[in-house]
Amino acid sequence: MEHAGLNRIQEALQKRGYISDAGIAMSIFLAMELRKPLLVEGPPGVGKTEIAKVMTQILDTEMIRLQCYEGLDMSHAIYEWNYQLQLLYLKLQEKGDISLEEKENQLFSDKFLIKRPLLQAITREQPPVLLIDEIDRADEAFESYFLELLSDWQITIPETGTIRATQIPFVVITSNRIRELSEALRRRCLYLWIDYPDFVRELQIVKTKIPTIDSQLAVQITHFMQEVRQLRLEKTPGVAETLDWAAALAALHFDHLDEEIVSATLGIIIKDWQDIRKTQLSLSELLERVGAKTKLEEL
């Protein structure tokens, strides 16, 4: 694919050590080109959040992040008044002879306004990257509010009036699919699905991120992870786990996997005790398959 914009994105991805496929670069490119929010879904630990960071770097701007959680509300997402300061101000003004009207104007001025991520994002000079992380954790009420913001790019504060966006931010939304998102939100976004990387890509990631690793060990670890993901575990380990594990084993100067090493360090990649038991039960079988595949690789 030859296109100046696309190439730049691929370079930036590579520079950050983010081994991606062409689809990811294309989605980032289009999100920037069409100025549409990018909705990124996929299993945990495949680098969804990283997309926003890459975008920030390419655009050379700042990133504003809103981590969603259950019960996220206006005062944490948009704005809040600094009540303590307001009360203090009122006390100080008691003796003064300012009119009530003037008092109110003062009280609800920028000085007392605490801007939360959404308001910050639309009032910057230069359009920032706005990362709405794990939107599926917030409830539907927040989602519909956010949808409204996406279409109008303005926020109304009852005390002061409407604030229009000075710049429209680049929006990246991530979701782990705990809850289905609304059709309306989906329609407003570009959609990107990131899956666990295949063997070749994952190996590349391991080698890039942990350059000191023994190359045979890297191959074995990657094969092992690919096999473990087939196990239907409660919590399938992601790329982050692969990297942790590879880093740990590399630091211990191992050059191959065996049953003893794996079972001693299994806690790094699998974090649910039932999953650990399940993996341990099929450990020899897993390693056998890893061994066979590694041999095949060498031929």
Place this chain on the structure above:
Amino acid sequence: MAAEELITRHTALSNNIIAFCRFLRQHRFFVGLSEQTEVLRILTILQPFDQPEAFRLALRAILVKNHAQHKSFDALYNQYWRELDQALDAKIKTTETPKPRPGSHEKAFLALKDWLSGNNSSKKEEAKDSMEIAAFNEAEVLTQTDFSAFSEEQVPELLELLRKLARKLSRDLSRRYTHGKQHQQLDLRYMLRKNLRRGGEIVELAYKQPQKNRVRLVLICDVSRSMELYSRFLIHFMFGLQQAFSRMETFVFGTRLTRITAAMQAENFDKALQQLQEQVPDWFGGTRIGASLEQFCTEFSHQLLNKKTIVLIMSDGWDTGGIDTLEKSMQTLHKKSAKVIWLNPLAGNLNYQPSVRAMEVALPYVDVHLAAHNIDSLKALLKHL
């Protein structure tokens, strides 16, 4: 729906793209005017003729909106443009398009049918035997044993799970706040506004408290012949859930709907069973899902459904009733409730594909389609409530 009707000869690329969008729309993609415009705009930026790969990726990024579409997009893309190529090469329209589904569906269907029709009482004994052998092999087998072999030993575990479910549902308090009278937490924002009229002297206090979060449940259970294999599990499930969670209504249906909430509230299991036998006329007979759900919609939906009600339907989707009524009722259920969750005891079977006609019609209106063939699979339900 025939693809060949759409794949006619357009030489101009933009025409083709519009036709392609229409083609996708027929495969349940939501492609609106804005998406079409964006695709056309992107054409001016990327030169698609030199870079077919980039072209495909760009279309995918713009037109795909969820994971299911993501998975099916590439196949549809290839199908469309390949057939278009063929059409242009041959200068004629291809008349026969290979249907994307060959006999595999048919086979799965037959296998399922065999499996089901084989479930007469003698086979059921067999299933029970094999289960009991399995149960003593390993402790964890119990949670993975198919519900067709549901035994008394599993009841405590099922009840434990249902209690967990109920606990999650009955978490009354939301994490959002509203004005309140409980003198626990000050609502500073409201307090300040309220006291401004007194020149900012704080005279009146204002409080906030967590919002009430009252989720209700409606369970509609299929007790027709095809579900007979699961009867023991079904009854324990209905009884256990109703006992653990009070804001719930329970219904069963075969050919028609019966409300059994009161029976399920009986003080013990035997009494509940007895009442069930008296009240429900059509245990393990035919199925008319559509008509039964329609009956629910007309008789009960206005009083039982609201946006805080979760509808649980437990059925395998084997139906002899009208498809239209089913679709309409599902539409109503979906619209009036918070969520429709379809629990399918068959979905855990490896051969299963939702190729049952009724399932195909119902699925677009189902928020969550879950297997419910063993305790492990039911645990997934916890996540969706």
